[in-house]
Amino acid sequence: MAVAWRSQAGFQLLGNQCENSLFTIHYLQFTIQITMIYFTELDHLPVYGVKGEYLGRLEDLCVDPSQNSLRVASYLVKTPKKALLCITHEQMQSLSVRAGQTSVSREELRCYAPDEGLLHVKKDILDQQIIDVNNRKVVRVNDVDFDIQPTDHHTELRIVAVNVGLAAALRRLLQGFVAKHTVRMITSLFPTKTIPWEFVNLIEPDPQRRVKLRLSYDRVAELHPADIADILEELSRDDQKAVIEGLDEETAAQALSEIPTRMQADLLESISAEKAADIVEEMPPDEAADVLQELSPETSAEVLADMEKEEANEVRELLGFEENTAGALMTTEYVVVHESAAVEGAIAALRSFEGLLESIHVIYLVDDHVVLAGAVPVGRILLSEASMPLKELATDPLISVPSHLAATSVVDLFHKYNLISLPVVDDGGHLIGVVAADDILELVINKKQFR
Amino acid sequence: MNRERLRHFRTRLLIFLAVLGPGIITANVDNDAGGIYTYSVAGAKFGYSLLWTLVPITVALIVVQEMVARMGVVTGKGLADLIREEYGFRTTFILMMLLLGADLGNTIADFAGLASGMSAFGVTRYIAVPLGALLVWALVVKGTYRFVEKVFLAACVFYVAYPVSCFLAHPKWPDAVISTLKPSFQFSAGYFYMLIGVVGTTITPWMQFYLQAAVVEKGIKVKEYIYSRWDVIVGCIITDVVAFFIIVACAATIYVSGNRQINGAGDAALALRPLAGHAASALFAFGLCNASLFSACILPLATAYYVCEGLGMEAGINKRFHEAPTFYWLYTTLIVLGALAVMLLSEAKQIPIILFSQVANGILLPFVLIFMLRLVNRDDLMGKYKNSRLFNNIAWVTCVVMIALTLVLVVSAFFPNKLPA
Numbered sequence: 024m025a026v027a028w029r030s031q032a033g034f035q036l037l038g039n040q041c042e043n044s045l046f047t048i049h050y051l052q053f054t055i056q057i058t059m060i061y062f063t064e065l066d067h068l069p070v071y072g073v074k075g076e077y078l079g080r081l082e083d084l085c086v087d088p089s090q091n092s093l094r095v096a097s098y099l100v101k102t103p104k105k106a107l108l109c110i111t112h113e114q115m116q117s118l119s120v121r122a123g124q125t126s127v128s129r130e131e132l133r134c135y136a137p138d139e140g141l142l143h144v145k146k147d148i149l150d151q152q153i154i155d156v157n158n159r160k161v162v163r164v165n166d167v168d169f170d171i172q173p174t175d176h177h178t179e180l181r182i183v184a185v186n187v188g189l190a191a192a193l194r195r196l197l198q199g200f201v202a203k204h205t206v207r208m209i210t211s212l213f214p215t216k217t218i219p220w221e222f223v224n225l226i227e228p229d230p231q232r233r234v235k236l237r238l239s240y241d242r243v244a245e246l247h248p249a250d251i252a253d254i255l256e257e258l259s260r261d262d263q264k265a266v267i268e269g270l271d272e273e274t275a276a277q278a279l280s281e282i283p284t285r286m287q288a289d290l291l292e293s294i295s296a297e298k299a300a301d302i303v304e305e306m307p308p309d310e311a312a313d314v315l316q317e318l319s320p321e322t323s324a325e326v327l328a329d330m331e332k333e334e335a336n337e338v339r340e341l342l343g344f345e346e347n348t349a350g351a352l353m354t355t356e357y358v359v360v361h362e363s364a365a366v367e368g369a370i371a372a373l374r375s376f377e378g379l380l381e382s383i384h385v386i387y388l389v390d391d392h393v394v395l396a397g398a399v400p401v402g403r404i405l406l407s408e409a410s411m412p413l414k415e416l417a418t419d420p421l422i423s424v425p426s427h428l429a430a431t432s433v434v435d436l437f438h439k440y441n442l443i444s445l446p447v448v449d450d451g452g453h454l455i456g457v458v459a460a461d462d463i464l465e466l467v468i469n470k471k472q473f474r
Numbered sequence: 475m476n477r478e479r480l481r482h483f484r485t486r487l488l489i490f491l492a493v494l495g496p497g498i499i500t501a502n503v504d505n506d507a508g509g510i511y512t513y514s515v516a517g518a519k520f521g522y523s524l525l526w527t528l529v530p531i532t533v534a535l536i537v538v539q540e541m542v543a544r545m546g547v548v549t550g551k552g553l554a555d556l557i558r559e560e561y562g563f564r565t566t567f568i569l570m571m572l573l574l575g576a577d578l579g580n581t582i583a584d585f586a587g588l589a590s591g592m593s594a595f596g597v598t599r600y601i602a603v604p605l606g607a608l609l610v611w612a613l614v615v616k617g618t619y620r621f622v623e624k625v626f627l628a629a630c631v632f633y634v635a636y637p638v639s640c641f642l643a644h645p646k647w648p649d650a651v652i653s654t655l656k657p658s659f660q661f662s663a664g665y666f667y668m669l670i671g672v673v674g675t676t677i678t679p680w681m682q683f684y685l686q687a688a689v690v691e692k693g694i695k696v697k698e699y700i701y702s703r704w705d706v707i708v709g710c711i712i713t714d715v716v717a718f719f720i721i722v723a724c725a726a727t728i729y730v731s732g733n734r735q736i737n738g739a740g741d742a743a744l745a746l747r748p749l750a751g752h753a754a755s756a757l758f759a760f761g762l763c764n765a766s767l768f769s770a771c772i773l774p775l776a777t778a779y780y781v782c783e784g785l786g787m788e789a790g791i792n793k794r795f796h797e798a799p800t801f802y803w804l805y806t807t808l809i810v811l812g813a814l815a816v817m818l819l820s821e822a823k824q825i826p827i828i829l830f831s832q833v834a835n836g837i838l839l840p841f842v843l844i845f846m847l848r849l850v851n852r853d854d855l856m857g858k859y860k861n862s863r864l865f866n867n868i869a870w871v872t873c874v875v876m877i878a879l880t881l882v883l884v885v886s887a888f889f890p891n892k893l894p895a
Binding site: 151162164187192259261262285286289 | 567
C-alpha cells in the first residue's frame with residue numbers, strides 16, 4: 024500500500040532528524056521527495072515570523088476549494104493574545120513537525136476574517152462523520168494526512184487522505200505528552216486505516232455552504248441505492264437531508280425506498296414539499312403510498328398537490344386501500360397488453376414501459392373490459408417467435424387475489440406457489456395492481472424482526 | 475364535535491405511546507440495586523424525614539433529562555457524538571474510559587443486588603448470577619431495538635412490586651404525606667450524608683448518554699418532541715414515586731422496630747418479613763431482582779453504545795454481531811466481568827471496586843453536565859430549541875448543586891470512618 028509506505032518513509036526520516044535541532048523541508052528535498060505529515064502533529068505547532076519572533080500556535084488549516092481543492096491555502100495561528108492570524112501558503116516558508124517559519128513579519132500578517140467558503144481542517148473534517156465512498160460506509164475522522172512539499176520559496180501542504188484507524192486514534196491520545204518521533208514509532212506498530220481523499224465525501228447540512236465548498240454527492244449517487252440507504256441510516260437527520268438534497272431525484276427516490284418508512288417520512292417532511300414531491304414521483308407507487316400514509320395529513324396533501332397528475336392519481340388510488348391487505352401491498356406499475364396480442368406486442372409494450380424494467384417478470388393479459396385474462400412470464404416471451412399469440416404462452420392455472428385479501432394470506436400464496444408476482448383484481452375481476460415478491464420479502468423480514 | 479375531539483385525543487395518545495420509552499426506561503433504571511439500597515437505608519435510619527428531598531430531586535432530574543432528550547431529538551446525534559465533535563478525541567476518550575470504569579462498578583453492584591434479592595428466595599448466587607447474566611446477554615445480542623424496548627417497558631411495570639409491598643407494611647399515610655411536602659432538617663452528619671447519598675444516586679453521567687442515544691435510535695421527530703418531553707417527565711415522576719414507596723415501606727417497619735441497621739438491599743427485604751409479612755418481603759425482594767436485572771442489562775448496553783459512538787465505531791442493537799463487533803464484545807465483557815466479580819469476590823473485596831466507580835461517577839458528572847449545558851446552548855446545534863434564559867438559570871443552578879453534592883459524596887467516600895453510623 025502506497026500510503027503505508029509513505030508514512031513509513033516519513034517515520035524513518037524523522038528518526039534520523041531527531042538529533043538535529045531544526046527539521047526543515049529544505050533538507051527533505053535532498054533525501055526524499057514525498058513525505059507525510061499528520062494534522063495532529065501540526066496542531067498547536069509554534070509558528071515564527073521572518074525575524075524569528077514568536078507569532079503563536081497553529082490553530083487550523085484552511086483549504087480554498089474555489090482555487091485548489093487539495094492545497095492548504097492558509098494557516099490560522101492563534102497569538103498569545105488570542106487573536107487569529109491568517110498566513111497564506113505563499114507566506115509559509117517552511118514547516119516541520121517542530122515549527123513553522125513564515126517569510127514575512129508580524130506586521131504584514133492580516134487577521135483572520137471568518138469565511139464560509141473555506142474548508143477548515145480541524146473544524147470541518149477532524150472528528151466529523153464523512154462518507155467513505157469506496158467502502159460505502161460512514162466513518163468518523165481520527166486524523167488528516169498531508170503530503171508536505173517544498174515549492175519555490177514556500178511550503179505546500181496537500182490533503183492526501185483521512186485517517187480512521189487505531190494508529191491515528193493513538194496518535195491523538197499521545198500527541199503533546201510524548202515526543203513526536205516517539206509517537207510515530209509507537210503508532211507505526213498499530214494498524215493504520217486511511218481513506219484516500221478522493222473517496223472522502225464531506226457532509227455539510229447548510230445548502231449554501233455546500234455550494235461554496237463545492238461539495239457534490241455525485242460519487243455517492245453512483246453507489247447502489249441500497250448502499251446509499253445504509254449510509255443514510257447511519258446519519259443524523261440534518262446530514263441525511265444534506266445527502267438527499269445533493270442527489271438527483273431518481274437516485275434519491277431509489278435510496279429512500281430502501282430505508283424504513285418512518286425514516287422516509289421524517290426526511291421528506293424536513294425538505295421542501297416541492298423537492299419531496301419530485302422524489303415521491305420517482306418512487307414506485309406502492310412505496311410512495313406507504314410513505315404518504317406516514318406523513319402528516321397536511322404534508323401528504325401538499326406533496327400530492329405538487330406531484331404530476333398521473334403519478335398523483337396512481338398513488339391516490341393506492342391510498343384508498345386498507346392497511347395489511349393485498350391492495351395496500353400492490354404496485355400499479357406493471358406491463359399489461361390485450362389478450363389477443365402476440366409476442367411482438369408484448370415486446371413493444373415492454374419497450375414503452377417507463378418504470379423499473381428490473382421489476383417486470385410477468386406480462387398480464389386483459390380483455391376489452393380490463394378483466395384479467397392471463398399472465399405470461401417474460402422468459403417464455405424471450406424464447407418465442409414474434410408472431411406467437413401470448414394466450415398460448417400464459418401460465419395455467421392463473422392465480423389472482425381480490426384487493427381486500429389479508430396480507431398474511433398473500434404471503435402464504437407466494438410461499439405455496441413459489442410466485443414472483445401476483446395480480447390483484449377488484450370485485451369485477453378487473454386487474455388493478457400487482458404484488459411483487461420483493462415487497463413480500465420485506466414484509467416477512469420486518470415481521471420477523473418485530474416478533 | 476365531541477367525537478371529533480375524542481378522535482383527536484386518541485391520535486395524540488397513540489403518538490405519545492409510540493414515542494414513549496426512552497425517558498421512562500432511563501428514569502427507572504435510576505432505581506437500580508444501588509438506588510434501592512440507598513432509599514431503603516434512608517427509610518430504615520431516618521423514617522419519613524428524608525421524604526421531602528424527593529420533590530426537589532424530581533425537579534432536578536426532569537430539568538437535566540429534558541435537556542438531553544431535547545438535544546437528541548433536535549440534533550439526531552448522541553451525546554458522545556456531540557462531545558467528540560466539539561471537544562475532540564482525547565477528551566472523549568478519557569470521558570469514555572472513566573465511564574467504562576464507573577459502569578463496570580455499577581454493573582457489579584447490580585449483579586450483587588440480584589444475588590442479594592434472589593437469596594431472599596433461597597436461591598444461591600452461583601445459580602442466580604450466571605443465569606441472570608446469560609438472560610440479559612441473550613436479550614440484547616439476539617433481539618432488535620423494538621423488542622428489547624418492549625421487554626424493558628415490561629420490566630418498568632414490575633416496579634409496582636414496591637407500592638404493593640409498601641401498602642402491606644401499613645405505614646402511617648398522613649405522616650408520610652406531610653413529611654413529603656414539608657421540608658425538615660436534622661443537623662447531624664449522618665443525616666447530611668444520607669441526604670447527599672439520596673441525591674447522588676439520582677443523576678448519574680451514564681443516564682445522560684443513554685437517554686440521548688435511545689431518543690436518537692428511536693428516531694423521534696422534532697414535531698413529536700412534546701410527547702418525548704412528557705415521556706421524560708412521567709418517567710422521572712414514576713421513578714421518584716417508587717423511591718417514595720421504598721422509603722415509606724422501610725420507615726413504617728424497620729425504622730419503627732428500632733433495629734435500624736441494614737447492610738444490603740436484600741437485607742431490607744429480609745427485615746420486612748417479621749414486620750410486614752411474607753408477601754411484602756417477597757415483593758420487595760422481587761422488585762430488587764427485577765431492578766437489578768434490568769439495570770444489569772441497560773448499563774452495559776448503554777456503556778458499549780456510547781463508548782463505540784464516541785470513538786467512531788459501529789454500534790446499535792439492530793446491528794448484527796459481525797457488523798458491530800466492538801460494541802457486542804464490550805457489552806459481553808462488561809456482563810461477564812460483572813457477573814464473575816460477584817461470584818468470585820467476597821463482599822469485602824467488591825467494596826473497593828464499587829467505591830472506585832462512585833468516585834469515577836463523581837469526577838465525571840461535572841464534566842458531563844457542563845458539556846451538556848454548553849452544547850444545549852449552542853445556536854448552530856439547537857437553533858430555536860436552545861434553553862430559554864429562565865430555564866438556563868434553573869439548569870445551571872441545578873447542575874452546580876448536583877456537582878457540589880456529588881463531590882462531597884466522593885470526598886466522604888474516602889473517609890468512611892469519619893462518619894457517624
